[in-house]
Amino acid sequence: KAGVTQTPRYLIKTRGQQVTLSCSPISGHRSVSWYQQTPGQGLQFLFEYFSETQRNKGNFPGRFSGRQFSNSRSEMNVSTLELGDSALYLCASSETTGITKMNTEAFFGQGTRLTVV
Amino acid sequence: AQSVTQLDSQVPVFEEAPVELRCNYSSSVSVYLFWYVQYPNQGLQLLLKYLSGSTLVKGINGFEAEFNKSQTSFHLRKPSVHISDTAEYFCAVSLMIYNQGGKLIFGQGTELSVKP
Numbered sequence: 642k643a644g645v646t647q648t649p650r651y652l653i654k655t656r657g658q659q660v661t662l663s664c665s666p667i668s669g670h671r672s673v674s675w676y677q678q679t680p681g682q683g684l685q686f687l688f689e690y691f692s693e694t695q696r697n698k699g700n701f702p703g704r705f706s707g708r709q710f711s712n713s714r715s716e717m718n719v720s721t722l723e724l725g726d727s728a729l730y731l732c733a734s735s736e737t738t739g740i741t742k743m744n745t746e747a748f749f750g751q752g753t754r755l756t757v758v
Numbered sequence: 759a760q761s762v763t764q765l766d767s768q769v770p771v772f773e774e775a776p777v778e779l780r781c782n783y784s785s786s787v788s789v790y791l792f793w794y795v796q797y798p799n800q801g802l803q804l805l806l807k808y809l810s811g812s813t814l815v816k817g818i819n820g821f822e823a824e825f826n827k828s829q830t831s832f833h834l835r836k837p838s839v840h841i842s843d844t845a846e847y848f849c850a851v852s853l854m855i856y857n858q859g860g861k862l863i864f865g866q867g868t869e870l871s872v873k874p
Contacts, residue, residue, distance in 0.1 A: 647801075674861065684867075689861065731801055746807065747862060
């Protein structure tokens with residue numbers, strides 16, 4: 642079974658631009674979560690999608706958005722990039738969501754490293 | 759609010775020595791606890807998890823962790839480390855949000871450095 646695939650692996654963007662990151666979950670997994678990892682803030686939850694619906698959202702500005710397609714693939718978009726958005730963005734897939742998700746394993750992709758200059 | 763505290767940001771240790779990476783959590787409800795490992799330029803890989811039952815949990819690569827409810831701790835241990843264990847380790851707790859979805863709350867990470 643293929644793992645979680647994130648593309649691209651590396652990105653360099655200029656302040657003010659926008660960026661779209663992609664995540665393909667493990668086959669059969671319907672929940673996709675996004676996390677931002679920075680040296681200062683550590684790993685922080687961005688949002689979760691399940692069956693094309695956003696289930697919950699972390700404490701990030703509206704510049705961060707996402708969506709999920711019918712095949713469970715998810716995209717994350719960041720508009721009007723700021724230097725502070727430079728980070729490793731990780732996607733995690735799970736079989737389910739809701740209360741049954743709490744005790745199931747989340748499988749992580751290798752991440753997309755975004756550098757904003 | 760739930761939180762996770764990893765008490766050591768860096769742990770240097772010699773090869774074949776034992777190691778313990780400490781993790782404390784705060785939660786007023788039942789918890790599900792996880793340890794993940796991150797190698798350089800990689801994503802996170804699950805080492806082990808505590809859901810219920812036996813408080814001693816065995817994971818991959820010879821790691822184990824003990825859930826201690828009274829001390830709200832979930833320390834990770836390995837009796838003899840290898841150079842290849844050099845990585846960053848994250849303790850996490852699973853949080854349900856208003857019965858919809860869920861998220862992992864991570865500690866700040868512990869950088870394990872194994873020296874020859």
